[in-house]
Amino acid sequence: MRRLAVLLLLLLGLGARPAQASTSCSASLSDINFGPVSPFGGNVDVTATLNYSCTITSILSSSRVRLCFSIGAGAQGAGNFNPRQMTSGANPLYFNLYKDSGRSLIWGTRSNSYGAVETTMEIGALLGSASASGSFTVYGRVPAGQTTAVPGSYSNAFSGSHTELVYQYNEFLLGLLGYPASCASGGNGSGSGSFAFTAQAQATAQCDPSFTVENIDFGTRGLLVSNYDTTAIVKPRCTNTTPYQLGLNNGLNASGSTRRMKSAAGNHVSYELYRDSGYSQRWGNTQGSDTVAGTGTGSAQNVTIYGRVAPQPTPRAGAYSDTVTVTIYY
Template sequence: MNARLFLSSLRHLLACGLFACLGWAGSAHAIDCTVTMSDIEFGEVNVLDTTPVSVNGEVKVECSDMTTKFARVCLSFGTPGGGTVANRTMAGPTSTRLAYNLYQNASHTTPWGSVYLAPAQPRSVTLQADAFGMATATVMYYGYMLLPQPAVPAGSYAAIFTTADTNMNVQGYVTTPPACSTSMPQGSPWAFTVRATVISDCNITATNIDFGQIGLISGPVSANGNISVTCSAGTAYSISLNNGTAAGATPGARKMTRDGGTETLTYGLYIDATHNIAWGDGTGGATVMMGTGTGLAHELPVYGMVPPQPGPVPGVYRDTIIVTITY
């Protein structure tokens, strides 16, 4: 009888030992998770625009070897190349950087940050295991670029997120999801690139030139207008003026035509205040105005002059000049 009791106790000990080993192996086996996402492409960006640029996409999380019913996965984005979580930037052809950001929500109010940066703003997602200990979840990222950024030159821009700039913290649980923290076990990081192409652009406006009321034209009559040009930084441009609407007009002798008649009044438009350099299209002895954009508005005066000439028929005289900017 003592022998039977001994064998029974031994079987009990062996069963408990086997259970303990199985329990230890399950808790020590890490959950295996991977992240898949495409590069983030903002496409062509006009930094003179005032409408923000948005681009959305998916981040897919796949986990296996889940030994608990649920897993909390915390995804972190860093700030490669400088900037902050609230204001990330892309590098381009010069030291001037293109600002953008990545958000967790469509309203662009919660930046997508990291458990390792302050404030800690990782994106968390909960996965529920299937019968095989596997689970998949998809979350959205929201890329956002505020405009204008007129000082940013044209060119290609990128922010390269290497595996040193991303992080995944993974922890299984049964009832209460753990908070994202640096103490959670780490999963595999991933890599992606954010890209944008800044295009050259210019905006131009012009004011009218009014010579006022003129009687006998025994001496020159002057009046000035203004052309305002804003070009993205580093964009070379030229501005030309056509000869107007009257037949036979030239850069140095444009013609205003009387309303309701055919009579004309000769005048000229010039680059300089001394009325020596006619502003035209580069032909007929005239020149064009050239410059390079800075992202700021550049005011260009247009000097008009009506030279002495026989008194015209009274009336209102007009001409229309087309201003063309080439860049």
């Protein structure tokens, strides 16, 4: 009878938490580097990997663990989640982090409506210790349409309270216990940690190569005995705060520095292009000398070209034209 009593006591003890067991979990997330970002381009999408692992140190013990991973707004995020932001000085560049490849489910925290990411794992140790691991993909996006972004190096540091790993676990011997009810309660043990990382991007200075240039049309004229003036608009678009210069070459039919239009018969009409409405500042192609300077805003800007055909001997009637190249230097 004594042997039977002892055996029953041992069997009843098998479902209890082992006195010497210990479960611990940790996580790490690689930096999220968007690289060069064009304010005039499309979405920039990248991914990063969140790795996690749990270890139980015991003999003939198991642990069932429930883990939650929260990502906050970041130190430079001003508390915003939709969208998140990186900063370069006082300038923002917007981005976000998602749970899904479709980039529709924002990765948030346990305390906001976007929610953390949750998972479970089971570990069994026969002799000494055992570990289990897993990973999640974090999907990042810098959205298109940020045309007023200022060029510079942008970042947001996620450390301290801006990332959170919280877990609950149930440890047991050869019996069976379920998973804890949540990451914050329901287990016979718990733990927490963080997984610091940095989000970063480089907004590049640039000017849109497909800017609009109007043709210069002097109309139909008779004798060239007076000035014939006209204007046209060129619309450069450069990134916000980016300095630029607009240069005009002498065209295809110039004689020295004199611009000329040419007819099919090989005759010429001289003309000139100016930077000012007084027609006194010739528009050329030498940076810092006879170009037009501006500063980008991220939007197209109207710059006026002033054209003049001055009095000159009138050539034979016909259609006269020239091709001038507009160059943006930045």
